[in-house]
Amino acid sequence: TRTTRPQRLLRAVIINAVRGDPDSVIRAIDHFCKHTEWAMNIGDEKGAILDSVVMETSPSTVLELGTYCGYSAVRITRLLPPSTRLITVEMNPDYACVARQVIQHAGLQDKVCVLEGQSADLIPKMAEMFGIQTFDFVFLDHWKDRYLPDIRLLEDCSLLAQGSVVLADNVVCPGTPDYLNYIRSNLNYRSRFYQAHLEYTRVLDGLEKSEYLGCRQGKRQ
Numbered sequence: 153t154r155t156t157r158p159q160r161l162l163r164a165v166i167i168n169a170v171r172g173d174p175d176s177v178i179r180a181i182d183h184f185c186k187h188t189e190w191a192m193n194i195g196d197e198k199g200a201i202l203d204s205v206v207m208e209t210s211p212s213t214v215l216e217l218g219t220y221c222g223y224s225a226v227r228i229t230r231l232l233p234p235s236t237r238l239i240t241v242e243m244n245p246d247y248a249c250v251a252r253q254v255i256q257h258a259g260l261q262d263k264v265c266v267l268e269g270q271s272a273d274l275i276p277k278m279a280e281m282f283g284i285q286t287f288d289f290v291f292l293d294h295w296k297d298r299y300l301p302d303i304r305l306l307e308d309c310s311l312l313a314q315g316s317v318v319l320a321d322n323v324v325c326p327g328t329p330d331y332l333n334y335i336r337s338n339l340n341y342r343s344r345f346y347q348a349h350l351e352y353t354r355v356l357d358g359l360e361k362s363e364y365l366g367c368r369q370g371k372r373q
C-alpha cells in the first residue's frame with residue numbers, strides 16, 4: 153500500500169536532516185513542504201512567531217494539543233531549558249508514531265512526551281499524571297472546533313495560572329471563530345493577534361496569543 157504523507161515527511165527528515173540537530177529537522181520539513189508536498193505544519197513564518205512567544209514566556213511547563221508530525225514540538229522544545237519538558241497530545245497513533253521518530257531524529261526525545269489520546273480525555277488527568285499544577289504555555293493546533301471546549305476544560309481543571317500564555321494557530325484559516333469570540337470578550341484574558349500567512353502559502357492566517365490574567369468576573373461589554 154502507498155505510504156502516507158507523514159511517512160513521506162519522515163523519510164525526508166531521515167534523508168536530509170542531521171541527526172541530533174533540531175534546526176536541520178525544521179529546515180528539512182519546511183523544504184519538503186515547500187518543494188514536494190504541502191503539510192499542515194505551522195511552518196517557518198508562523199514558526200518564527202511561535203519561537204518568539206516561547207522565548208518571551210520562557211515556560212517551565214508546556215502543553216501542545218495536536219502533534220501531527222512533531223514539527224512544532226521540535227520548534228518549541230529546542231528552545232526550552234534542559235530541565236523543561238513538553239507534553240504533546242495526539243489522538244492518531246500513526247501520526248504519533250511518525251512524530252516520535254521526527255522528535256528522536258532531532259535528539260529531543262528525552263524532553264518530549266507524546267501522549268496518545270483525545271485532549272478532552274487527557275486534560276483532566278494531566279495534573280495527576282505529570283505531578284504539575286499549571287501550564288505556563290499552551291499551544292493549540294488540533295481540531296479547530298476543539299480549541300474552545302479545551303480552553304474551557306483547562307480553566308475548569310485549574311491548569312492555567314496568572315501569566316499562563318495560550319497561543320492558537322489558524323485563527324484565520326481554517327479559522328476558529330467561536331474560540332476567538334470567547335477569548336477576546338473574556339476579561340480573564342489579554343489577547344493579541346499576530347497576522348501571518350497559512351504555512352507555505354500566500355493565504356492570510358494568524359496566531360492569537362492570550363495571557364491568562366487569573367479568574368476575574370464577567371465578560372467585556
Ligand SMILES: O=C(NC/C=C/[C@H]1O[C@@H](Sc2ccncc2)[C@H](O)[C@@H]1O)c1cc([N+](=O)[O-])cc(O)c1O
Nearest residue numbers: 192218219220241242243244247270271293294295
Ligand atoms: O486542520 C488542521 N489542523 C488539525 C490538526 C489536527 C491534529 O491534531 C489531531 S486531532 C486531536 C489531537 C488531540 N486531541 C484531540 C484531537 C490530528 O490527529 C492531527 O494530528 C489545520 C488545517 C490547515 N489547513 O490549511 O487546512 C492548516 C493548519 O495549520 C492546521 O492546523
Ligand SMILES: [Mg+2]
Nearest residue numbers: 194293321322
Ligand atoms: Mg495549524
